[in-house]
Amino acid sequence: MLRTRRLSRKYGLKPLERKLDQERQLARKFWADRPLEAYYEEIQPQTGLLIERLSQIEFNSIFEFGCNVGRNLYWIRKEYADVAVLGMDINESAIERGKDLFEFSGQELKVGDEEDLARLPTDGFDIVFTVSVLDHLPEIGATLNELLRIAAKRVMLLELVLPGDGLRLSDEIWPFSYSHNYTRAFNKLALKAIQERSVVLGEGPLSHYCLYELEPQ
Numbered sequence: 080m081l082r083t084r085r086l087s088r089k090y091g092l093k094p095l096e097r098k099l100d101q102e103r104q105l106a107r108k109f110w111a112d113r114p115l116e117a118y119y120e121e122i123q124p125q126t127g128l129l130i131e132r133l134s135q136i137e138f139n140s141i142f143e144f145g146c147n148v149g150r151n152l153y154w155i156r157k158e159y160a161d162v163a164v165l166g167m168d169i170n171e172s173a174i175e176r177g178k179d180l181f182e183f184s185g186q187e188l189k190v191g192d193e194e195d196l197a198r199l200p201t202d203g204f205d206i207v208f209t210v211s212v213l214d215h216l217p218e219i220g221a222t223l224n225e226l227l228r229i230a231a232k233r234v235m236l237l238e239l240v241l242p243g244d245g246l247r248l249s250d251e252i253w254p255f256s257y258s259h260n261y262t263r264a265f266n267k268l269a270l271k272a273i274q275e276r277s278v279v280l281g282e283g284p285l286s287h288y289c290l291y292e293l294e295p296q
């Protein structure tokens with residue numbers, strides 16, 4: 080309880096001040112227009128963690144929702160050359176940069192947001208994953224449902240986990256970022272198994288990540 084209150088204060092967590100739809104639109108606009116950052120072009124420890132976890136699963140196809148320039152997919156494809164990849168991100172400049180930088184085709188990197196997930200086939204990819212994307216959506220229930228529908232074998236979510244549900248982090252810390260109660264959200268889904276482990280990706284908010292691995296039913 081004390082920890083919850085401390086974290087809540089530290090990251091300035093507060094309820095949404097706007098209606099959910101308006102918040103969603105503003106968050107999408109912010110992430111769609113966000114300038115590119117060199118950080119997303121360089122391999123990071125989280126990419127290595129994903130590759131390590133993938134070594135435990137047989138898979139032929141993989142989809143990253145919120146891929147930015149596709150850095151994770153680039154390194155995954157280096158390790159698994161025959162695997163079909165798809166990355167989707169709301170930021171068009173990131174998608175274009177990823178095509179140039181990592182030589183992805185237009186079929187492999189696409190512009191899209193959570194509403195575009197509906198266009199992807201059921202069980203269309205063996206693995207579906209996100210890295211720090213659901214924490215930029217003010218509400219995640221429908222998106223989780225879609226990610227699970229698209230995944231034939233596993234959904235991996237490496238996401239910021241702070242106390243609270245649908246609360247907004249202080250803009251001074253990270254604009255348009257939100258806390259979610261993942262356990263509660265998973266309880267509403269049809270799952271065969273859930274694995275969970277805490278992951279420290281750095282300092283401050285980066286020390287509060289969790290890798291969830293969900294097996295669809």
Ligand SMILES: C[S@@+](CC[C@H](N)C(=O)[O-])C[C@H]1O[C@@H](n2cnc3c(N)ncnc32)[C@H](O)[C@@H]1O
Nearest residue numbers: 110145146147168169170192193210211212215
């Ligand atoms: C913290 S970055 C992580 C990028 C990438 N997953 C990685 O690990 O390099 C969050 C990404 O989510 C994308 N994003 C945010 N909201 C989105 C939405 N509604 N639909 C699709 N992508 C979104 C952003 O454009 C950004 O590229």
